[in-house]
Amino acid sequence: MHSKKNLSGYIFIIPAALIYFTVIVLPAVYSFYLSFFKWNGIGPNRKFVGLNNYYHILFEDVIFERAALNNTIWILLVLTITVGFALSMALLLNRQFRGRTLFRGILYFPYVLSGVMVAIIWTWVYHPQLGLISGFLQLFNLQEYYSSPLAGVKTAFFAIYAAALWQGFGAPMILFLAGLKTIPVELYEAATIDGANRSQTFINITIPMLRETFVIVFATQIISAMKLYDIVYAMTEGGPANRTHTMATWMVRQTFIFANVGKGTSIAVVMVLVLMVVIIPYVMFMAKDTGK
Amino acid sequence: MSMTINSVTGIPLRPRKHSKLKKLPFYICMVALSSLILFPILFLVLTSLKSPTEFFGRSVFSLPRQFTLINFSKAFIEGKLSRYILNGLFLCALKVPLGILIESSAAFSIARLKIRFANGIFILFLIGMMIPMQICLVPLNIGLRTLNLFNTYSGLIFVYLGFGIPFGILILRGFFRTIPQELDEAAIIDGCSKMSLFTKIILPLAKPAVATLLILDTLGTWNEYLLISVFITNDNMRTVPAGLLSFIGENETAYGLLSAGVLISIIPVLIVFIIFQRHFVEGMSGALKG
Numbered sequence: 001m002h003s004k005k006n007l008s009g010y011i012f013i014i015p016a017a018l019i020y021f022t023v024i025v026l027p028a029v030y031s032f033y034l035s036f037f038k039w040n041g042i043g044p045n046r047k048f049v050g051l052n053n054y055y056h057i058l059f060e061d062v063i064f065e066r067a068a069l070n071n072t073i074w075i076l077l078v079l080t081i082t083v084g085f086a087l088s089m090a091l092l093l094n095r096q097f098r099g100r101t102l103f104r105g106i107l108y109f110p111y112v113l114s115g116v117m118v119a120i121i122w123t124w125v126y127h128p129q130l131g132l133i134s135g136f137l138q139l140f141n142l143q144e145y146y147s148s149p150l151a152g153v154k155t156a157f158f159a160i161y162a163a164a165l166w167q168g169f170g171a172p173m174i175l176f177l178a179g180l181k182t183i184p185v186e187l188y189e190a191a192t193i194d195g196a197n198r199s200q201t202f203i204n205i206t207i208p209m210l211r212e213t214f215v216i217v218f219a220t221q222i223i224s225a226m227k228l229y230d231i232v233y234a235m236t237e238g239g240p241a242n243r244t245h246t247m248a249t250w251m252v253r254q255t256f257i258f259a260n261v262g263k264g265t266s267i268a269v270v271m272v273l274v275l276m277v278v279i280i281p282y283v284m285f286m287a288k289d290t291g292k
Numbered sequence: 293m294s295m296t297i298n299s300v301t302g303i304p305l306r307p308r309k310h311s312k313l314k315k316l317p318f319y320i321c322m323v324a325l326s327s328l329i330l331f332p333i334l335f336l337v338l339t340s341l342k343s344p345t346e347f348f349g350r351s352v353f354s355l356p357r358q359f360t361l362i363n364f365s366k367a368f369i370e371g372k373l374s375r376y377i378l379n380g381l382f383l384c385a386l387k388v389p390l391g392i393l394i395e396s397s398a399a400f401s402i403a404r405l406k407i408r409f410a411n412g413i414f415i416l417f418l419i420g421m422m423i424p425m426q427i428c429l430v431p432l433n434i435g436l437r438t439l440n441l442f443n444t445y446s447g448l449i450f451v452y453l454g455f456g457i458p459f460g461i462l463i464l465r466g467f468f469r470t471i472p473q474e475l476d477e478a479a480i481i482d483g484c485s486k487m488s489l490f491t492k493i494i495l496p497l498a499k500p501a502v503a504t505l506l507i508l509d510t511l512g513t514w515n516e517y518l519l520i521s522v523f524i525t526n527d528n529m530r531t532v533p534a535g536l537l538s539f540i541g542e543n544e545t546a547y548g549l550l551s552a553g554v555l556i557s558i559i560p561v562l563i564v565f566i567i568f569q570r571h572f573v574e575g576m577s578g579a580l581k582g
Contacts, residue, residue: 009405016398023454027431114515116533268427279422
């Protein structure tokens, strides 16, 4: 009796489940299958090569190694600089003051731009002759010492990160703001009455109370760092000298430019495996029945 | 935390004037930060108002001698931005409401209907967040071509819907759970069907979460680049990001034109952002409480 009543509840899930299955699950499984073949994506000639594609990308492909390193560097940069900056901004915005909504809107604003637009803007900022930086140096006649950081093998990736920081800190900032709102004011009042100073309340109240927010921020930031594509592709296409490739840009290049479907899909599978390490604990955390 | 009022007695702890003055450094700090963020945009505006000769002839920091809107009209017409913007609006208008409907109905079932395996189903959906879109591209490409949906908006929207589902369900389920469960029981006792419980009670109460999702989804669809550049090869069907990139290819350093293009394409998202940003933090915190 009870179970019959509940069966109708599943009807509400069917549309989402069907679309999800056809767009994500099925293609992902099929790609996994394709990663064991050598195939150009068009012709009928598919050759089973076992784990060869994996062996190649993991042990022979220096560009893949560079790309994996880049993703790692990116994760570290995001977890320290982006998250730190976002948290400081959220703390500033969490005070009561006039014009709060306006400032919040401004700080968040770059996040509404697409990676492609950010890339266009910052390529211009860095432009060796016509850009903002070179224009600024021109005022002091220092322009001749300037070359675009996007052209340097050592600087290009960090130059992309600077653009991404400008664009991206707004999202974790909003998450932190939302988290800060859930901390009861009484906690701070009690602490102040007990004579705690600002840094003490920050360490003993704010940080622990933001635990859940930190989990979400870290997880979402790591996920998007692993999938990093748009802004890199639009700013450097992986250059100069293949130094700024990420796993995602290298995967797309292998698959759609070099027509190495097997290699491309095996890169994607490696990405998924690495992401699982982050996501499974995160998903468990999100799905557990807390409180209530 | 600036505490200027004693919470027990309600008496201000410090005289008002004093506290206002104390806020001055804080305001200076905020203004400085905001200007830093807006700096590149400001120069975009300046550059877009200069004629090409003026842009190449003088410093980037100079004010335009003669304000001109030629860049805007050129970007709009020759750059086909008007076309790309219409395409983007069309895609958003179809994808976003449809997506929210599908996601919220699934989230409603998971969060409110006490179905069995609700948590397991939720986890299966969430796993989708870890799958990089790129892994699905080749099979989707084959599938869409076989079904004659390649280069069609129906195919693209279907793919967009799929990739939007995990995040949509995450946000909506989180918020739905914060609505008191007693409401459902009362409604069911009053003879309310599951469908009307969903459309008449839960959905209206979840406005902040729906608004949040509406902004994020509109932005995501408007800004999406990877999928549309793979599945839509017809230039007339592209949206703003891909359009702007091909525009760059043709006008390498015509930064006046590019700035105008970027500015024009920001306007629609800016409008959505301003309208809905009030609900934003509230909607996010609902999702956070999980």
